[in-house]
Amino acid sequence: MRARYRESTLFLYALGASLLAFVANSVKSLILPSLINGILGFASGSKKIPQKLLAALLVLNAWGAFINGLYFHNVGDEIVSIQAVTIRSGAVESFLILTLRFFLIVGSTLLMLGLVNVRDLIRSLERDLRVPSGIAFSIAYAFRLFPLLSKDLSEIRIARKERGFTSVVLSPKHLRSILLPMLNISYERAVWGGISAELRGLRLRKVSGRKPLGLGDVIILSALALQWVISLYS
Template sequence: MRKPTPTSTFLYSLAITALAFIFREPRQLAAIGLPNGLLGFSIGFRRSRWIILLLAIAIWGTFLNALIVANTGDPVAYMGPLEVRVGALNATLTIGLRLLAIAGAALIFFSSTSPRELIRHLEAELRLPKGLAFSIAYSLRLFPLMERDFREIQLARLERGYRRFPITPTDVRSIMLPLLSVGYERAVWTGIGAELRGFALRKVRVKVIFGLPELMVTASIALQIIIAFLP
C-alpha cells in the first residue's frame, strides 16, 4: 500500500495541533498526546532528535513555571524544602501532553514526506500559491543545515567562553544572529537558483488524491476524538 499523501499528513498534523489547543482535560489530551507522541517519536527519532531535546526543555520549563503560578491543592511530593502540589503536576501534565501531541504530529508529517512531494501536493490539492508551497518545502531542506550550523555555533561559543545552550535572551540572540545570517544568505541564493531553474514557469495541475491511505488518516483523527470524549 502506498503511503498517505503529504496533503493528508499536513492536514492531519494541523488537525491534531488544533485539537491540542481545544482540549482542556488531561484525559482528552492523553487521547491525542500518547498515540501521536509514541508514533511520531518512533518514526521520526533518527531525523529529528533535536525535537526531543526541545520538548524536554519545554516540559522542564513548564514545571518550573507551574511551581510558581499553579502550585495549589494537596502536596504530593517534596523537592528539598519545596512542596510540589497536585495543581503544579496537573498543569505540567496538561501542557506536556499538549506539546507531545503537537510535536508527535509534526514528526509524523516531517517523517512521511519530502519537500518535492510536499510542493506538488500542496499546490495541486490545497491550491496553495507555489511560492508559499516552495517556502514550506525549502524549510524542510534547511533544518539539517541549521542543525549543522547550530552544532558549529555551540562549539564556537564554548571556545569564546559562553554557555553552549542559551539561557538568557542575550544568549538566544547571539545564537540566532549567526544562524539567521547564514540561513538568509543561503535562502537568497537558493531563491535565485530556483528562478534560474524555471520556478516562475511552474504550472500547477490541480489533482486531488483520496484513497485508502488518506481514508485511514481521516479515520484516525475521528477515532482519537471519539476516545477523547468517551466517559
C-alpha cells in the same frame, strides 16, 4: 495491497492533530492522541530528522514547560518540596499538558515527514489543496532546514562554551544566546533560499490535475476524526 493516499492528506492530518493540541486542555484529553502520535512519529520520523536535534528540542521544551509551570501555575496541593522550592499539583499538571501538546504536535509532524517525500508534498499541496506555490515551497523548505538547524545548534554550543557560557541553559539570557544566533543564521539562509528558488523558476511553477482520494486518505482522516472524538469526549 498498499493503501493509496495523497501527501496533502498527511499534511491535513498533522495540521488537524496540532489544532487538537491547542483545543484539548486537560491531561486526560491529551494523553491518548499524544502517546499515539508521539510514539509513531518519533519511530518513523527520526530517520529523516537528526536524533540529536529531537533530543535538544525535547529537553528545551521540557525545561521551558517546567519553568512555566513553576512560575505561573504553582498552585494546589503540595507534591514535593526541594529546599526552598515547593512544587504543587498545578505546576505538575501544567508541565504535563505542555509536554503532551509538544508530543502531539511534533509527533504528528514527524509522522507526516516519515511518510512523504518533500517534493511530492509540495506538488500535492498545490495540486490537491490549491495552496499557492510560494507557501507550499516554504512549508517544504522548512523540512530541508531541520538537519541544518542541528548543525547550527552544535556550532553555537561550541561558540557559547568558548565565550564562557555554561552548557546548561539556566536563564532566559542563556536561552537568548542560543536563539539569537540561530534565528539570525536561519534568516540569512532563508533569504538566499528565496533567491535560489526564484532563480530556478518557482514563480513559473504550474501543477495541473488532481490525485483522486484513495483508501489511505479515508483511513488517515478517520484516524484524525477518531482522535478528536476521543479527546473531546474524555
